[in-house]
Amino acid sequence: xxxxxxxxxxxxxxxxKLINYYYKNLYxxxxxxxxxxxxxVDIDIIIKWIEQNWKRPxxxxxxxxxxxxxxITIKNQWxxxxxxxxxxxLPNINSIIISNKWKKIDVASYKNxxxxxxMFDLFFTKWFNFAIYDVINKLISDxxxxxxxxxxxxxxxxxxxxLSLIKTLEDIKITWFDxxxxxxxxxLGKLNNIWTFSENIFLEIAMKYENQIxxxxxxxxxxxxxxxxxxxSKNKTDFNWIYAQNSKQKTYQKTPIQFTISxxxxxxxxxxxxxxxxxxxxxxxLQVDGDFKKNIKNMEEQYQNWIMNPQQRENxxxxxxxxxxxxxxxxxxxxxxxxxxxxxxxxxxKAKKIRYLDNKIDGIDFxxxxxxxxxxxxxxxxxxxxxxxxxxxxxxxxxxxxxxxNIDNK
Numbered sequence: 001x002x003x004x005x006x007x008x009x010x011x012x013x014x015x016x017k018l019i020n021y022y023y024k025n026l027y028x029x030x031x032x033x034x035x036x037x038x039x040x041v042d043i044d045i046i047i048k049w050i051e052q053n054w055k056r057p058x059x060x061x062x063x064x065x066x067x068x069x070x071x072i073t074i075k076n077q078w079x080x081x082x083x084x085x086x087x088x089x090l091p092n093i094n095s096i097i098i099s100n101k102w103k104k105i106d107v108a109s110y111k112n113x114x115x116x117x118x119m120f121d122l123f124f125t126k127w128f129n130f131a132i133y134d135v136i137n138k139l140i141s142d143x144x145x146x147x148x149x150x151x152x153x154x155x156x157x158x159x160x161x162x163l164s165l166i167k168t169l170e171d172i173k174i175t176w177f178d179x180x181x182x183x184x185x186x187x188l189g190k191l192n193n194i195w196t197f198s199e200n201i202f203l204e205i206a207m208k209y210e211n212q213i214x215x216x217x218x219x220x221x222x223x224x225x226x227x228x229x230x231x232x233s234k235n236k237t238d239f240n241w242i243y244a245q246n247s248k249q250k251t252y253q254k255t256p257i258q259f260t261i262s263x264x265x266x267x268x269x270x271x272x273x274x275x276x277x278x279x280x281x282x283x284x285x286l287q288v289d290g291d292f293k294k295n296i297k298n299m300e301e302q303y304q305n306w307i308m309n310p311q312q313r314e315n316x317x318x319x320x321x322x323x324x325x326x327x328x329x330x331x332x333x334x335x336x337x338x339x340x341x342x343x344x345x346x347x348x349x350k351a352k353k354i355r356y357l358d359n360k361i362d363g364i365d366f367x368x369x370x371x372x373x374x375x376x377x378x379x380x381x382x383x384x385x386x387x388x389x390x391x392x393x394x395x396x397x398x399x400x401x402x403x404x405x406n407i408d409n410k
Contacts, residue, residue, distance in 0.1 A: 014108045016042070016094045018120055023092070023176070038308045039087070041068030042094045045168060049100040049155065059098070059161045061168055066094050068310050070318040079207065079321070081171045085226055086203045087307065087324070091172050096165070100154040111144040120169075136162045197303040198288070198296055199226070199238055199259050201332060204323045205339050209361070216359055217343040220244045221252065231256065236274045241284070245347065257284045261293055268385075268401065269378070275403050276381040283403040284342070290397030292334040299331050333364050338390060338398045341371065345388050345400060354388070368393050378403075 012020075046062040063074040068089070074080045084091055096107040110116060119135050136159060139145055149156040157165070206224035213222055222243040231237040237256040244252050256278075258271055268285060275283040306312060306324055316322045325332050340357060348354045354373060357366040374387040384404040390397055 013095050014113055015096060016092065018117060019093050034308065038310060040090045040092050042066040042092050044094050045096045046073070047096070047098045047157070047165065059157055061164055068313060069322050070314055070316050072318045077168060077171065081175050082207065082225060084175045086200050090176055093172065103152045103154050105148050105152055105154070110148060112142055115139055115142060136166065197300055201299070201325060202259060202335050202339070203239070204325045205332065205335050208323055208325065209336065209339060212361065213340065213343050217340065217347055219343055220247050220249065222343065227256070236271050255282045255284055256280060257286060259286045259288070261288045263287060272378045272381040272383045272403055276383055281405055285401035285403065286338065287399040287401065289399065290334050290395065292331065295331045299328065302327060334392070334397045336361060336364055337366065337369060337392065338400065341390050342400060349386070349402065
């Protein structure tokens with residue numbers, strides 16, 4: 001792996017050099033800060049010709065890390081880009097490879113590279129998004145572009161397939177620029193925030209266990225993602241939870257979540273004040289306690305070693321998605337318990353008493369957990385406050401506080 005990375009640095013592709021040019025112009029500390037350099041993952045975009053029995057063959061897009069992460073082929077781009085956003089990882093395009101069985105074409109070999117240069121310039125400098133139809137049509141109809149396919153005797157990309165590629169490029173631009181431009185200043189405030197890593201652990205748990213939640217708690221759809229810069233800085237929101245409990249639900253419920261270690265009533269009042277004037281009907285306050293809170297310092301050291309050590313990350317098991325939580329043992333158990341209870345409570349929140357969970361997930365025995373519900377009204381803000389105290393072996397581990405505007409509904 002180390003040899004491969006050295007070769008990559010020595011033989012950067014045209015695309016790699018082009019993207020680096022834009023990064024260096026946007027972030028003046030791009031090359032000088034290890035905290036940025038250690039977050040860069042070079043990737044190949046692999047466009048594969050897939051045979052399908054029930055319809056015409058088509059090109060599908062995959063991501064393959066070449067540096068920073070183990071060499072795995074990632075089929076779900078959304079998961080990869082969300083993973084990058086969670087950990088402030090910066091995907092840097094090395095090559096765009098078009099593959100048809102044993103034949104491969106590198107788009108960087110395209111003679112009229114100026115057209116690609118203009119396309120990237122529209123994305124990364126002029127801020128044009130997604131459907132740049134005129135540029136795509138020029139590219140597909142260009143003789144030099146067609147020639148690289150004809151020479152290898154493989155099918156050229158259709159306009160919809162080119163649009164899929166453009167969408168991937170847009171996701172990379174969003175991951176690099178739109179989300180990080182507020183934080184990659186000289187002080188690197190977000191990256192130096194010690195508490196952020198524990199939010200990342202919870203977000204990884206949401207990614208890893210969302211399919212099991214759907215099966216065990218019976219949710220049709222559930223996603224938890226980091227909040228936008230504006231929500232984070234102005235709207236008391238660390239995460240946005242988007243879900244649908246069943247397939248008959250016409251729209252998705254969007255609920256903001258604040259993730260905190262504070263038990264301060266003043267802080268809850270601040271959240272209630274914001275919530276009472278917001279368009280939301282529900283707000284969730286996750287208060288961290290128990291062993292997870294006690295182990296934060298130790299986990300933070302592990303996280304910093306992991307995020308700042310490319311060789312350690314590259315040596316992760318390539319058969320598993322490279323989550324940081326794969327390196328933890330019991331430290332993550334309470335966060336997993338709370339993630340499941342969060343869904344369980346929402347599913348049964350109208351019940352007077354909610355039964356404890358008795359599942360066993362990855363060796364975690366939920367039979368040893370319990371749940372206690374408390375209810376009161378924050379009359380100043382005309383907000384319902386429902387507090388769910390989650391305990392393990394009769395010791396409180398976390399609180400889930402749900403704020404709602406309908407004060408008549410207990």
